Amino acid sequence: xxxxxxxxCLIEDDETIREGYEYLINNTEGxxxxxxxxxxxxxxxxxxxxxxxxxxxxxxxxxxxxxxAIPKLKKLVPEAHVIILTVYEQxxxxxxxxxxxxxxxxxxxTPHERILTSIKEVMSGGGPMSSQIARMVIQSFQRNEESPLxxxxxxxLEQISTGKSRKRIAEELFIDLxxxxxxxxxxxxxxxxxxxxxxxxxxxxxxxx
Amino acid sequence: xxxxxxxxCLIEDDETIREGYEYLINNTEGxxxxxxxxxxxxxxxxxxxxxxxxxxxxxxxxxxxxxxAIPKLKKLVPEAHVIILTVYEQxxxxxxxxxxxxxxxxxxxTPHERILTSIKEVMSGGGPMSSQIARMVIQSFQRNEESPLxxxxxxxLEQISTGKSRKRIAEELFIDLxxxxxxxxxxxxxxxxxxxxxxxxxxxxxxxx
DNA sequence: CACATATCCCCCAAAACAGGTTATTTATAC
DNA sequence: GTATAAATAACCTGTTTTGGGGGATATGTG
Numbered sequence: 001x002x003x004x005x006x007x008x009c010l011i012e013d014d015e016t017i018r019e020g021y022e023y024l025i026n027n028t029e030g031x032x033x034x035x036x037x038x039x040x041x042x043x044x045x046x047x048x049x050x051x052x053x054x055x056x057x058x059x060x061x062x063x064x065x066x067x068x069a070i071p072k073l074k075k076l077v078p079e080a081h082v083i084i085l086t087v088y089e090q091x092x093x094x095x096x097x098x099x100x101x102x103x104x105x106x107x108x109x110t111p112h113e114r115i116l117t118s119i120k121e122v123m124s125g126g127g128p129m130s131s132q133i134a135r136m137v138i139q140s141f142q143r144n145e146e147s148p149l150x151x152x153x154x155x156x157l158e159q160i161s162t163g164k165s166r167k168r169i170a171e172e173l174f175i176d177l178x179x180x181x182x183x184x185x186x187x188x189x190x191x192x193x194x195x196x197x198x199x200x201x202x203x204x205x206x207x208x209x
Numbered sequence: 210x211x212x213x214x215x216x217x218c219l220i221e222d223d224e225t226i227r228e229g230y231e232y233l234i235n236n237t238e239g240x241x242x243x244x245x246x247x248x249x250x251x252x253x254x255x256x257x258x259x260x261x262x263x264x265x266x267x268x269x270x271x272x273x274x275x276x277x278a279i280p281k282l283k284k285l286v287p288e289a290h291v292i293i294l295t296v297y298e299q300x301x302x303x304x305x306x307x308x309x310x311x312x313x314x315x316x317x318x319t320p321h322e323r324i325l326t327s328i329k330e331v332m333s334g335g336g337p338m339s340s341q342i343a344r345m346v347i348q349s350f351q352r353n354e355e356s357p358l359x360x361x362x363x364x365x366l367e368q369i370s371t372g373k374s375r376k377r378i379a380e381e382l383f384i385d386l387x388x389x390x391x392x393x394x395x396x397x398x399x400x401x402x403x404x405x406x407x408x409x410x411x412x413x414x415x416x417x418x
Numbered sequence: 419c420a421c422a423t424a425t426c427c428c429c430c431a432a433a434a435c436a437g438g439t440t441a442t443t444t445a446t447a448c
Numbered sequence: 449g450t451a452t453a454a455a456t457a458a459c460c461t462g463t464t465t466t467g468g469g470g471g472a473t474a475t476g477t478g
Binding site: 074095098099101102103104121124125126127128129131132134135136137138139141142143145160161162163164165168195196197199200201 | 283304307308309310311312313330333334335336337338340341343344345346347348350351352354369370371372373374377404405406408409410
Binding site: 360361 | 422423424425426427428
């Protein structure tokens with residue numbers, strides 16, 4: 001009946017939680033736990049032989065943290081999709097995990113049913129995230145409405161942040177070099193900075209660009 | 210029985226699709242369509258009086274595109290959460306929509322049931338996304354493993370991309386200006402470029418930084 | 419040992435940058 | 449209709465940065 005068979009490995013130091021997931025997964029048709037480890041160090045030795053399709057990875061691990069374990073695991077089993085499981089919803093942690101190659105990010109209060117669909121989702125090219133995590137990720141793309149910069153000033157500061165020279169910016173926007181310089185002077189004055197590095201940093205921190 | 214009552218507005222030029230969603234939503238307890246428009250221009254006049262909690266917005270609209278309509282709608286009804294509904298999954302479009310303030314992004318092949326849960330999700334601070342969209346968003350955070358740059362070179366190129374001068378980078382990394390220059394020469398040579406703007410662009414396009 | 423990586427040193431000329439001041443045009447606001 | 453904000457352009461002064469050329473030295477790892 002069941003068309004698929006997904007191998008899953010768990011890395012989680014809390015034995016109770018680990019056994020809970022293990023029980024859940026092994027009792028669902030099509031899913032099988034082929035490895036279960038309390039730390040990255042333990043997993044490293046044997047995980048390749050478990051041939052996991054999906055790795056459920058805790059962030060708060062003894063020794064190597066879950067975040068730092070992601071790239072190492074990807075080297076050991078490149079085909080595996082890593083889904084982070086954590087109690088925390090810290091922005092920095094989320095972005096570091098995703099940057100390190102996590103394919104999904106779920107909080108531990110997620111219903112068991114959702115964990116199983118998350119596994120199926122990564123297998124079919126999706127990126128499962130808890131709803132609050134998704135909101136944080138989306139927010140990281142959004143601009144600050146309260147920017148003191150005009151649209152043109154914002155545009156020019158964006159160009160500067162790509163490393164382009166004023167001359168090149170002028171050419172690409174079909175305006176005079178002097179005009180670009182004027183805009184930059186106004187930008188610096190509004191942001192109260194005296195260099196492009198400071199302008200870029202302040203603007204990025206405040207999501208003006 | 211029902212504890213909530215969510216006002217929804219639709220902006221969608223295809224009448225059949227629009228009426229389909231309208232029927233679906235109005236026949237679900239707790240959800241009500243208070244406005245339904247074929248274009249942004251039509252919506253702009255009346256939408257404030259509809260007091261929407263959620264706006265379902267098509268991207269392919271006649272006149273003002275859905276993407277450009279987002280900030281305008283947010284000005285008209287700041288409390289409303291905008292969910293994009295589209296047939297396309299174009300990366301650039303997704304990021305522009307999210308950057309413009311969309312709280313969710315769903316493809317039109319989404320089951321009707323999922324549309325309703327998406328509406329509930331945005332109302333409780335979530336960020337609903339189709340699974341493929343979520344993967345693309347997650348991928349935008351990830352680095353290229355095949356970078357030709359060494360860790361130190363990557364670090365320095367990252368610093369350059371923030372607009373810092375070589376002198377400042379040297380100070381912050383506690384190395385000599387000449388060392389920074391050497392690294393930059395190597396970076397340019399590896400990437401086959403002759404300016405920081407080109408190096409930054411190439412590195413970002415290829416996700417080396 | 420060779421190789422990669424990271425570090426430091428010298429030189430040069432062209433380009434880019436920061437800041438000061440003023441002015442015109444256009445559009446929106448009151 | 450007259451302020452006001454935004455975008456445009458010009459002229460001036462310096463200082464700093466940049467990109468490219470040539471090297472050299474240490475420190476690891478396979």
